[in-house]
Amino acid sequence: MTGTITAAEVEAxxxxxxxxxxxxxxxxxxRRFALMTAGLSVAIVLVVVVSLGLGQYWLTPTQVLxxxxxxxxxxxxxxxxxxxxxxxxLDIRLPRIVLGLLVGAALAVAGVLMxxxxxxxxxxxxxxxxxxxxxxxxxxSLTFGLAVFGMWTTPAFAFAGGxxxxxxxxxxxRSGGRTEVVTLLLTGIAINAVAGAGLAFLTFVGxxxxxxxxxxxxxxxxxxxxxxxxxxxxxxxAVGVAAAVFVAHRLDLFALGERTARHxxxxxxxxxxxxxxxxxxxxxxxxxxxxxxxxxxxVVPHLMRMAIGPAHLPLMVASxxxxxxxxxxxxxxxxxxxxxxxxxxxxxxxxxxxxxFLWLLLRTRRKAGGWG
Numbered sequence: 001m002t003g004t005i006t007a008a009e010v011e012a013x014x015x016x017x018x019x020x021x022x023x024x025x026x027x028x029x030x031r032r033f034a035l036m037t038a039g040l041s042v043a044i045v046l047v048v049v050v051s052l053g054l055g056q057y058w059l060t061p062t063q064v065l066x067x068x069x070x071x072x073x074x075x076x077x078x079x080x081x082x083x084x085x086x087x088x089x090l091d092i093r094l095p096r097i098v099l100g101l102l103v104g105a106a107l108a109v110a111g112v113l114m115x116x117x118x119x120x121x122x123x124x125x126x127x128x129x130x131x132x133x134x135x136x137x138x139x140x141s142l143t144f145g146l147a148v149f150g151m152w153t154t155p156a157f158a159f160a161g162g163x164x165x166x167x168x169x170x171x172x173x174r175s176g177g178r179t180e181v182v183t184l185l186l187t188g189i190a191i192n193a194v195a196g197a198g199l200a201f202l203t204f205v206g207x208x209x210x211x212x213x214x215x216x217x218x219x220x221x222x223x224x225x226x227x228x229x230x231x232x233x234x235x236x237x238a239v240g241v242a243a244a245v246f247v248a249h250r251l252d253l254f255a256l257g258e259r260t261a262r263h264x265x266x267x268x269x270x271x272x273x274x275x276x277x278x279x280x281x282x283x284x285x286x287x288x289x290x291x292x293x294x295x296x297x298x299v300v301p302h303l304m305r306m307a308i309g310p311a312h313l314p315l316m317v318a319s320x321x322x323x324x325x326x327x328x329x330x331x332x333x334x335x336x337x338x339x340x341x342x343x344x345x346x347x348x349x350x351x352x353x354x355x356x357f358l359w360l361l362l363r364t365r366r367k368a369g370g371w372g
Contacts, residue, residue, distance in 0.1 A: 137161020295353020
């Protein structure tokens with residue numbers, strides 16, 4: 001069933017108008033997906049190698065490969081003799097890049113899930129309060145100087161804040177054993193407003209130091225990434241992505257409409273709950289150590305859908321790679337654009353995502369013939 005869903009069917013189910021009513025042959029879809037996957041994978045490798053070499057301590061790609069090969073036990077003449085090079089690559093830059101790849105993949109897959117469950121390409125994880133709840137939790141730990149979990153306190157509070165926010169949205173919007181999408185969205189707006197007010201209050205009562213930390217955390221950054229951070233984030237992202245892949249077929253059926261999905265055996269309410277939990281898991285894992293990074297879950301899935309079609313399994317794979325690439329490029333720019341400075345990644349992704357969102361709104365309006 002997954003392989004036979006057409007763009008026309010999905011857009012019709014989402015209330016839009018399909019521009020193409022004939023189904024793209026399966027061989028063409030597979031070819032486009034293979035090319036997209038290969039292209040994104042190669043781009044990620046190239047960006048990683050370049051990013052490992054660029055910075056205040058400059059290294060050539062050959063030297064970078066030499067250090068990496070030596071790290072896995074292969075001696076080469078390519079690696080620089082100075083031990084500083086290995087330290088810079090393996091202890092500073094590589095953890096930061098790996099964390100960025102995980103964060104980008106998590107946010108992009110979360111975006112796919114949100115757009116699927118809401119049937120709207122404009123949906124993002126922020127609409128159910130995950131990001132604002134995480135920001136409030138992190139701000140609380142910073143403002144009150146909490147150190148319950150040592151260095152893990154701020155990430156732990158961010159994780160807890162995101163989970164509390166998303167479950168609050170779900171429980172409040174649930175009525176009669178069902179959850180209406182419109183009610184869920186409106187409840188998410190209310191929770192976002194409450195969390196935003198709380199965040200503003202914490203920023204107001206905090207010291208100058210904590211205010212700076214809160215603002216910088218809200219803008220997102222991979223600065224200070226450690227391997228022990230990755231040891232926590234990687235399993236959470238892996239579980240979330242694996243679960244998303246597992247429900248991909250059901251999301252294809254869900255895209256045909258709730259009534260049709262029920263007739264085809266999909267437990268719609270259970271699927272919605274599972275997807276919301278997965279979104280919370282992925283986004284909280286991402287923001288716990290990287291802060292708020294916006295627009296990844298909006299821009300990447302939509303671009304991938306335009307390129308390879310609406311089937312959710314290939315869409316999740318391509319979006320995970322695309323999100324990882326976007327964060328890797330954004331982090332490279334953040335580290336190197338201004339000498340001796342580390343720009344917030346959230347600022348860079350917003351510079352890309354903001355204009356894209358406006359274009360998407362105008363495109364949607366033209367296709368629908370107006371907002372009314």
